[in-house]
Amino acid sequence: MNEESKPNGTQFEGKEEYVKEVFTEIASYYDEMNDLMSMGMIQGWHRFMMKKAGDMKAKKCLDIGTGTGEIAFLLSENAGKDGEVFGVDITPKMLEYAAMKMEKMDLPVPVIFETGDALSLRFEDDSFDIVTSGYMLRNVTDIQKAIAEMHRVLRPGGRAVVAELSKPDNRMVRYFYELYMKHRVYWLGRRYDKGKPIDGKYPAYEWLVSSIQGFPKGKEMTDKFIEAGFFEAQHFVRSMGAVNIYLGIKK
Numbered sequence: 001m002n003e004e005s006k007p008n009g010t011q012f013e014g015k016e017e018y019v020k021e022v023f024t025e026i027a028s029y030y031d032e033m034n035d036l037m038s039m040g041m042i043q044g045w046h047r048f049m050m051k052k053a054g055d056m057k058a059k060k061c062l063d064i065g066t067g068t069g070e071i072a073f074l075l076s077e078n079a080g081k082d083g084e085v086f087g088v089d090i091t092p093k094m095l096e097y098a099a100m101k102m103e104k105m106d107l108p109v110p111v112i113f114e115t116g117d118a119l120s121l122r123f124e125d126d127s128f129d130i131v132t133s134g135y136m137l138r139n140v141t142d143i144q145k146a147i148a149e150m151h152r153v154l155r156p157g158g159r160a161v162v163a164e165l166s167k168p169d170n171r172m173v174r175y176f177y178e179l180y181m182k183h184r185v186y187w188l189g190r191r192y193d194k195g196k197p198i199d200g201k202y203p204a205y206e207w208l209v210s211s212i213q214g215f216p217k218g219k220e221m222t223d224k225f226i227e228a229g230f231f232e233a234q235h236f237v238r239s240m241g242a243v244n245i246y247l248g249i250k251k
């Protein structure tokens with residue numbers, strides 16, 4: 001990656017390779033960082049996602065950009081032994097950690113983890129009841145296509161529940177949020193990067209902060225759900241705007 005294509009904002013040259021490289025290198029400490037950076041709030045965001053997914057008993061579910069599997073494990077718990085759960089991610093290393101974690105768990109139904117691209121899923125049209133995705137959209141090269149794929153693989157009546165980080169609207173909250181992101185998150189990221197192969201390259205957590213700037217949220221994002229064909233799209237603001245959760249329902 002040359003200087004001009006240095007990661008910045010939502011789209012840049014070489015993004016797909018950069019994203020894979022980043023998640024390969026941070027996979028071993030990704031969960032720990034998530035908990036620290038979200039100040040433990042991430043579990044609450046995931047519970048909220050499950051609530052919005054509705055009744056999941058015995059349903060067929062797909063978590064896209066599943067990473068280390070946290071959301072997929074919740075899908076399994078909610079779908080129960082008669083359910084079916086898939087977790088897809090473009091970075092094999094993240095899936096390795098998901099699989100290692102699952103070995104130590106006693107889930108009602110094992111998650112089928114597989115490598116795949118959110119922009120061209122291998123699944124047939126109308127094949128899932130529920131699709132989830134947490135914090136992946138910022139990482140893809142075509143947000144609209146990723147949402148269209150969620151819509152395509154959902155059955156009529158199916159639900160897509162998507163979480164994404166965002167910048168709070170309220171000026172006062174945003175002031176403290178920016179301080180937190182600029183100092184605490186950079187600092188934590190650099191501490192974890194130290195001595196790792198990623199050390200010295202463009203720091204992964206610096207990109208995390210820059211990728212939130214200008215990323216579509218709220219109505220701008222629900223419009224994308226409608227454009228993708230969803231019959232209904234809603235958004236819910238959590239943690240004073242640090243996270244937006246979207247619900248799309250297919251007709």
Ligand SMILES: C[S@@+](CC[C@H](N)C(=O)[O-])C[C@H]1O[C@@H](n2cnc3c(N)ncnc32)[C@H](O)[C@@H]1O
Binds near residue numbers: 091094119139
């Ligand atoms: C911030 S992590 C989120 C992981 C997980 N959903 C969670 O809640 O912790 C984003 C994940 O999206 C994956 N990803 C990025 N681009 C992707 C794509 N085009 N298709 C599938 N997964 C992708 C990354 O490999 C990474 O594991």
